[in-house]
Amino acid sequence: INAEYGGHAANTYYTSAPADSPAVWHIHIGGFDGSMYAKSDGFDGAFDQAELSKMSAASNGDETDIFGNPPKGYTILRVVPATNDFNILTGKQKNNAGRLLYVARASSTMIVALVDITNCSRGCESKAMDAMSFCVSEAMAAGI
Secondary structure (H helix, E strand, C coil): CHHHHHHHHHHHHHHHCCCCCCEEEEEEEECCCCCEEEECCCCCCCCCHHHHHHHHHHHCCCCCCCCCCCCCCEEEEEEEECCCCCEEEEEEECCEEEEEEEEEECCCCEEEEEEEECCCCHHHHHHHHHHHHHHHHHHHHCCC
16 A cells, blocks of 8 residues: 555656656554554654544544644644645655655555655745645545
8 A cells, every 4th residue: 555655646746846856755554543454665654543643634624733732853833725635744854854744645545655755845835746646646546
């Protein structure tokens, strides 16, 4: 699961982002309750189950305290309506502006992406958001 849908996101970003801003995608797939099903080898986010559950709820548009009490080491920026079917919670690592955080709920799973972008710029961030949206749309189409 993580290789296929994380690969969709990484490939989508690769084909649309500026060549001088490569990115490495790290994917976590889990339950809405913050449980973990699978993650890519490079996923080093040290989120506990309560933080993952809160990110899941916030990405669903539920009321949480995530903006005032974000996961340790991260700043949560906003919840973006990606399609009529899902939102994407966005954030950044506090001490590394090139590490982006995206969280979304698919049909039955929560997808967390940590994206390390070289030469991070607003254009790259929008391309990464588009890639995450594509990944979640593909996962939802597959019933994941």
